[in-house]
Amino acid sequence: MTENSSGRPAGDERLSLIGHLARWINVPRFILALTLTFFLTGILFPFYWMVSSSSKTYAEIGSREPVYVPSALRLDAYKELFDPSHPSFQRFGLNIMNSVKVAIPTAIIAVILSTLGAYAVARLRFRGKGAMLNGILIVYLFPGILLIIPLFAMVSQIGARLGFDVQDNLPVLILTYLAQTLPVALYMLANYFRTIPPEIEQAGLIDGCSRMDVIWRITLPLAIPALVSIAIYTFMIAWNEFLYALVFLNSRDLFTMPIKINTIFNDPSPRPHVVMAASTIMTVPVVTLFLALERFLEQGLVAGGVKG
Amino acid sequence: MTTSAKDLRSPFSRRWNSVRAREARLAWILILPTALIVFGLVVFPAIFSIWISFHQVGLRNLNDVFHAPFVGLENYRRVLNDFAFKFQGLQSWGAAVTSVVYSFSATILTLIIGLIASLLLNQPFRARGLARAIFLFPYVAPIVSVAFVWRWILDPRPSGVLNDILVKLGAIQLPKAYLATRGLALLLVIVFEAWRYFPFAMLMILARLQAVDKLLYEAAEVDGANVRHKFWYVTLPELRYVLGAVFLLRLIWTFNKFDDIFLLTGGGFGTNVLPVLTYQFSFKSFDFGKGAANAMILLVIMTMFLAVYVTTVMRNVEE
Numbered sequence: 354m355t356e357n358s359s360g361r362p363a364g365d366e367r368l369s370l371i372g373h374l375a376r377w378i379n380v381p382r383f384i385l386a387l388t389l390t391f392f393l394t395g396i397l398f399p400f401y402w403m404v405s406s407s408s409k410t411y412a413e414i415g416s417r418e419p420v421y422v423p424s425a426l427r428l429d430a431y432k433e434l435f436d437p438s439h440p441s442f443q444r445f446g447l448n449i450m451n452s453v454k455v456a457i458p459t460a461i462i463a464v465i466l467s468t469l470g471a472y473a474v475a476r477l478r479f480r481g482k483g484a485m486l487n488g489i490l491i492v493y494l495f496p497g498i499l500l501i502i503p504l505f506a507m508v509s510q511i512g513a514r515l516g517f518d519v520q521d522n523l524p525v526l527i528l529t530y531l532a533q534t535l536p537v538a539l540y541m542l543a544n545y546f547r548t549i550p551p552e553i554e555q556a557g558l559i560d561g562c563s564r565m566d567v568i569w570r571i572t573l574p575l576a577i578p579a580l581v582s583i584a585i586y587t588f589m590i591a592w593n594e595f596l597y598a599l600v601f602l603n604s605r606d607l608f609t610m611p612i613k614i615n616t617i618f619n620d621p622s623p624r625p626h627v628v629m630a631a632s633t634i635m636t637v638p639v640v641t642l643f644l645a646l647e648r649f650l651e652q653g654l655v656a657g658g659v660k661g
Numbered sequence: 662m663t664t665s666a667k668d669l670r671s672p673f674s675r676r677w678n679s680v681r682a683r684e685a686r687l688a689w690i691l692i693l694p695t696a697l698i699v700f701g702l703v704v705f706p707a708i709f710s711i712w713i714s715f716h717q718v719g720l721r722n723l724n725d726v727f728h729a730p731f732v733g734l735e736n737y738r739r740v741l742n743d744f745a746f747k748f749q750g751l752q753s754w755g756a757a758v759t760s761v762v763y764s765f766s767a768t769i770l771t772l773i774i775g776l777i778a779s780l781l782l783n784q785p786f787r788a789r790g791l792a793r794a795i796f797l798f799p800y801v802a803p804i805v806s807v808a809f810v811w812r813w814i815l816d817p818r819p820s821g822v823l824n825d826i827l828v829k830l831g832a833i834q835l836p837k838a839y840l841a842t843r844g845l846a847l848l849l850v851i852v853f854e855a856w857r858y859f860p861f862a863m864l865m866i867l868a869r870l871q872a873v874d875k876l877l878y879e880a881a882e883v884d885g886a887n888v889r890h891k892f893w894y895v896t897l898p899e900l901r902y903v904l905g906a907v908f909l910l911r912l913i914w915t916f917n918k919f920d921d922i923f924l925l926t927g928g929g930f931g932t933n934v935l936p937v938l939t940y941q942f943s944f945k946s947f948d949f950g951k952g953a954a955n956a957m958i959l960l961v962i963m964t965m966f967l968a969v970y971v972t973t974v975m976r977n978v979e980e
Contacts, residue, residue: 381888385781385784385786388777388781389781389786389792392778392781392796393792393795395856396795396796396798396799396856397795397798398814399799399807399810399811399814400798400802400810402810402813402814402822403806403810406813415820416820417819417820418819418820418825419820419821419822419825466694466695466698467695469691469692469694469695470691470692470694470695470696472691473687473688473689473691473692474688474692477684477685477687477688477691478681478684478685478688479684479685479688479689480685482688485692485696488699488704492699492703494910494913494914494963494967495703495707495917496916496917496936496956496959496960496963497917497919498917498919498936498939498940498956498959499707499710499939499956499957499959499960500702500703500706500707500710501940501943502710502713502939502943502949502952502953502956503705503706503707503709503710503713503953504702504706505723505943505949506709506713506718506723506726506949507706507709509723509724510723510724510725510726510727512724513724513725528698528702529702531698531702532698532699532701532702532703533703535695535698535699536695536699536703539695564687589801592803593803593804593805595804595805595919595920595923595924596919596920596923596940600944610803610805611803611804611805614805614806614809615805615924618809618812625813625816628809628813629809629810629813632803632805632806632809632810633806635803635805635806636802636803636806636807639801639802639803640798640801640802643794643797643801644794647794647797
């Protein structure tokens with residue numbers, strides 16, 4: 354596959370057919386093609402296996418030999434997730450909604466708050482800025498597992514005092530995700546704001562705009578690519594997060610997708626095709642989103658946008 | 662009195678209303694929501710965690726944590742003497758040693774694979790952009806999905822893919838329970854870690870590779886360097902700094918990582934690491950004091966890595 358695709362002669366000198374062949378089946382090209390094939394197989398096979406297993410029947414899943422290509426596109430596993438008449442209906446639609454309810458607010462709030470903070474860091478002078486930026490870097494390296502115990506204690510303390518159930522509470526989850534993502538989002542966005550020439554904003558200020566006007570009308574429109582990538586990163590982190598949701602959610606009706614998938618996986622009667630179907634549903638939006646916006650998301654990845 | 666108060670007030674109000682002061686006030690207002698959330702949910706809990714580690718906190722007195730009995734270093738003593746924590750010979754490493762071995766070997770493997778992948782993607786070939794996007798899949802896909810696919814591929818039954826392939830190739834006689842065999846499980850968890858996180862290393866290295874001055878290679882060619890020479894004497898030295906930075910970041914993150922091992926093995930069969938052990942102490946046996954003590958030990962080891970790294974590696978890089 355790759356040998357063919359890389360077979361264009363690089364220079365403009367004319368080569369005979371044999372020269373052509375000799376040119377593209379040389380040792381470096383062969384090694385390149387081999388390594389590339391190795392990588393692509395290694396990366397894509399698990400994804401293929403996930404998607405293909407999700408459309409297998411129970412018989413195919415439980416057979417003595419693995420079924421590499423499902424006999425037909427069967428929706429048995431998806432029926433168990435979504436069809437109320439299925440004997441072990443999983444109500445997965447509810448879990449999808451819970452994940453959406455957590456991930457979208459997290460993304461929106463993170464974008465708003467980090468924009469405000471990042472603007473201050475990038476443009477305004479104030480005491481304690483250096484210390485704050487160092488603090489951000491420490492949060493970046495801080496283990497989530499260390500925070501989960503005190504957070505759990507705090508949450509049950511507050512719950513006991515105020516008399517409402519803090520544990521099974523999606524907003525609490527959103528708050529903890531914000532605490533994890535805001536520092537890095539602020540850091541990335543501040544770096545981006547610094548690349549916008551301050552002269553443009555000063556011109557606005559001289560023309561009589563207030564600071565808020567300047568942020569709203571000048572800085573934000575210029576920063577849209579960075580805002581989109583921050584929204585997507587925070588969305589992805591909230592969508593994928595496992596540990597905090599595992600500890601903070603007890604009620605099946607509030608489970609986000611990762612916890613639900615974990616529950617289905619640990620069910621006494623193993624049904625890998627259902628697990629794979631649920632995983633497919635969870636993975637496809639994230640990977641599609643990433644592929645669609647890959648060009649400018651990569652910048653954020655290099656800047657350390659996704660922790661973990 | 663009144664006059665002196667007026668005298669005091671006017672410079673104060675002048676300073677209060679100066680452009681600089683207004684700017685600083687605006688800055689703090691803008692940062693306040695973020696600062697409150699981060700303080701309330703990261704900084705305060707972190708300090709609170711130290712407090713918990715010195716107190717006896719269980720499920721019963723969780724609602725009334727602040728009156729929990731003080732036990733001094735008892736929690737730490739219990740962690741250090743726990744079978745799951747301490748090293749007891751080569752058969753049972755304990756979480757502390759396993760954590761260190763796991764995070765170092767996973768980080769090194771991640772870095773090697775990331776380096777190979779970045780060198781590969783630095784070559785010109787058609788559809789390189791697509792290949793580059795595909796290479797990022799393991800890193801962006803949800804951990805739960807990929808961990809369970811791996812478990813399904815490594816299924817111990819003969820119908821497991823890896824078992825099927827290896828039996829057909831004649832590499833093994835009988836199907837193996839990969840994630841339920843001591844040693845093999847740790848090795849596979851390390852391989853999984855490299856599979857999932859090499860894209861991060863790859864992107865960082867690739868960004869640096871593309872910034873290497875082409876003249877250096879041309880100069881090396883003039884001096885008669887072959888491909889290997891160019892790699893060892895031009896590419897690697899140019900990458901030294903980024904390799905160091907990625908190593909540190911990945912080492913710390915791997916050391917802190919809970920999800921991967923929890924989902925793959927649940928911490929069984931010689932793969933129990935400190936984050937998973939912290940979870941078990943706190944949310945399986947509901948001994949929050951012991952869990953917090955374990956987390957503090959994790960933090961101390963992590964800080965030690967950081968200190969050693971900053972004093973040795975970073976200094977060498979500067980030279």
